[in-house]
Amino acid sequence: MPDQPQLIKDDPWLEPFEAAIQNRLDRFTRTLGDIESSAGSLAAYATGHKFTGVHFQPSAAQWMIREWAPAAKAVSLIGDFNGWNRETHPLAPAGGGVWQLRLPADSLKHGQRVKLHIVGADGSRRDRIPACIRRAVQDPASNDYSGQIWNPPEPYVWQHRFDPSVIEAPLIYETHVGMAGEEPRIHTYREFADQILPRIVAAGYNTIQLMAVQEHPYYGSFGYHVSSFFAPCSRFGTPEDLKYLIDTAHGLNLAVLLDIVHSHAVKNTAEGLNDFDGSGNQYFHHGGRGDHPQWDSKCFDYSKPEVRQFLLSNVRYWLEEFRFDGFRFDGVTSMLYHSHGNKAFGDYGDYFGGDADDDAILYLQLAAKLIQDLKPGAIAVAEDMSGMPGLCRPLPDGGIGFTHRLAMGIPDHWIKLLKHTRDEDWDLGELWGVLANRRFGEATIAYAESHDQALVGDKTLAFRLMDKEMYWHMGLTDPDPIIERGIALHKMIRLITLAIGGEGWLNFMGNEFGHPEWLDFPREGNGWSYHYCRRQWSLVDSPNLKYQWLAAFDRELMKLATDRQLLSAAPAQLLYLDHEKKLICAERANLIFVLNFSTDGSYFGYPLQVPGMETRRIVLDTDQPQFGGHGRIDADSEYPVQADGIMQIYSPSRSGLVFAKIQS
CATH class of the missing domain: 1.20.5 (Single alpha-helices involved in coiled-coils or other helix-helix interfaces)
Structure with missing residues (x-):
């Protein structure tokens, strides 16, 4: 046994x-x-992408075109090279459901558009994009997508090497290239590399997460309705431009994660994989199980070895071809359960009963092993809200193998508090429970908000705290009480979430300085406007606006986490919780955190029982003037510990303090 x-x-x-x-x-x-x-x-x-697709073979001076379409009746190659003639270049069956065609070296040229014409099992005749195409482009006149031959005469030459294992605790800056600039338009990979990466480094983050990289036909899907899994989004530039971005990031000592989507796929037949061979269930489950009603998309059939190999090959492709340092796997909860996680999780039986999708779990286990085999120390983050036991435990332990899980319950709790509860009525015991709740031995990425909270119809923390007053009262000399409260709580929320909530941190670009408003993609409902689909860096750059205060605090917060190895330390320990005074005190990484959520209670000589007898000093104070605070505490003060283990402190209202031992 x-x-x-x-x-x-x-x-x-x-x-x-x-x-x-x-x-x-x-x-x-x-x-x-x-x-x-x-x-x-x-x-x-995991090399299916090297077998199927459109590949030039220099040793044989030929092009090899292969496609897996097991139920198709006929397949032919069409494109610029043959005037889109559906009869002249048929592929022949090559066994295992694969169709194949060899062409002389001069038949296809870099940059030419191609498709496959497929006669399906149902008699349908459709022009399709090859499943493993490396680039897909949209015709500006017709808006139709085609595959594009991508074989540049001068391949990209990498300048930097990077080892992701140097990242002890990821401080993740979640980004979207297209909306990363301030102008109301789509921005590019190279603009991001040259203009945004330096900002991220200066802000103190060590990891970036790139969203919307896999090709998707609808910009407003945020990249989550993928059509071509091996093609970098052409809206932002070429594959070489993406490599330049990643190479530049590595030169700045930043790890780069891909927000990878293997949980579902776009249902479009013109651009995507849906009904590719006319059988109705080549890549996806047959019938209703193949549809994701909440996301209006298609669900992969992970029980098929060919589908698993396709997705595993996709993992390898992004790690090797573009040198990503890991992934954030989207929609893992939806993958883990036949119900897609649309239920309450009340006891352990919910994770292991008939609702668990063992085929999806097997695929995720294989993917987790492949990632570490190819790039030891790579980061693999699971977007899971269910709390599946073992999701982030090693495979030999009986786990699934991810390195981290997103703490999705934390931002939900902050929203609930800010929407429904007065500051005076916050339950700090419940807050501690939410922040500290994670499974033993399973690393968690803490965050107070991500892109999800920034979308139109919702509000960022800053906008929820300050709302329309941000339009009129963010000048440095404007003492507006709503803005004052909002700035104070914004800092405190981020401090306590980082200190207690996990072993990593995530921030969506701009939220660190309280980016106002929401984000909204161009769509018919807003007149196809880019006004809200950009980041207003000029706000934080302005010496006359208060956004600089929040940015300065966040830089110090990231510095604290890095210098003190805060997130690599054991979970925080609760020292004291004062419900009446709205005070919460905790210890982590030999630091003492004191957060006073009282609206008006400042406490002199507050007695705090602390571990150890060393004298301490303040290393971070949310109330400092450079962070928009009142400067109520002398930063040079020392705090000795009495014989009974009590350290007396001054705790100003709506402020957070971090104490460190003075090194002798």
């Missing part, structure tokens, strides 16, 4: 589900063994 998985040893409440956990581990082990027997290794197996 196999030894009990470490996951269960660490959490005995999982013992009733040992069989389910062991079965997942056994199935992964068997599948991996089969793959290694047939392909030699998982990495070698």
Whole structure:
């Protein structure tokens, strides 16, 4: 009988589900063994993109075109090279559902547009984009997408090497290239590299997360309705431009994550994979199970080896071709359950019953192993709100293998508090419970808000706190009480969330300085406007506006996290919680955090029981004038500990203090 998985040893409440956990581990082990027997290794197996697609083979002086379309009746290559003639260049069956065509070296040229004409199993005749195409472009006149031959005569020459294992705790700057500039238009990879990356470095972050990179036909989908999984979004530039961005980031010691979408795909037949061979279920589940009603998209059939190989090859492609340092996997909750997670998770049985999608879990296990095989130390973040046990535990422990999970409940809690509860009535015990709630041994990315909270129809923290007053009262000399409250709470929310909430941090671009308003993609409902689909850096750059205060505080917060290795330390320990005075005190990484959420209560000589007898000093104070505060505390003061372990402090209202031991 196999030894009990470490996951269960660490959490005995999982013992009733040992069989389910062991079965997942056994199935992964068997599948991996089969793959290694047939392909030699998982990495070698994940090379489907090198077999199918449109490839120039220099050694044979030929082009090889292959496509997996097992139920198709006929496949032919069409494009600029043959006047889009559907009869002249048929592909022939080559076994295993693959169609194949060889062409002389001079048949296709870099930059030419191509498609496949597929006669489907149902008799349909459609022009389709090859599934593994490396570039897809939109015709500005017709808006139709085509594949594009991408074989530049001078391939990109990389200048920098980067090892993601140097990132002990990721401080993630979540970004979208297209909206990263201030002008009301789509911005480019190179503009981002030259203009935005220096801002991110100066802000103190060590990781960027690129959204909307995989090609998607509708800009307003935020990149989550992917059509061509191997093609970098052409709106922002060429594949070489994306490589320049990543290379530049590596030169600045930034890790780069891809927001990868393997949870679903666009349902479009003209641009995407839907009904590719006319069978109705080539890449996706047949019938209703293949539809994602909430997202209006298609659901992959992870039970098919060919689909798993396609997605695994996609993982390898982005890691190798573009040198990404890991991924943020979108929609993992939707993948893990047949119900897509649309239910309450009340006990452990919800994670291991009939609703769990074992095929999706197997795929995620394989993907997690492949990532570490190809790039040890890579970051793999799961967007999961269900709390699946073991999601971020190593595979040998009985886990699924991600390195981090997003703490999705934290921003939801902040929104609930700010929308429905007066400051005076905040339940700090509940707040501590939400911030500290995570599974043993499973690293979490904490965040107070992301792009989700910035979308039209919702509000960023800054806009929720200050709303329309931001339009009129953000001048340095304007003492507006709503703005004062908003700035104070904005800093405190970020401080306590980072200190307690996880082992990593995430911020959406601009939120660190309180970017006003929401973001809204061009659409018919707003007259196709880019007004809200950009970032107003001039606000934080202005010496006359208060945004600079929030940016300065965030820089110090990132510096504190880095210098003190805060997020690599053990979880925070609650020292004291004063419900009446609205005070919460905690310790982490030998730092003492004191947050006073009282609206008007400032406490002199407040007695705080602390661990250790060392004298302390303040290393971060949200109330400092350079952060827009009142400067009520002398930054040079020292705080000795009395014989009874009490440290007396002054805690001003609506402020956060961080104390560190004075080094002798």
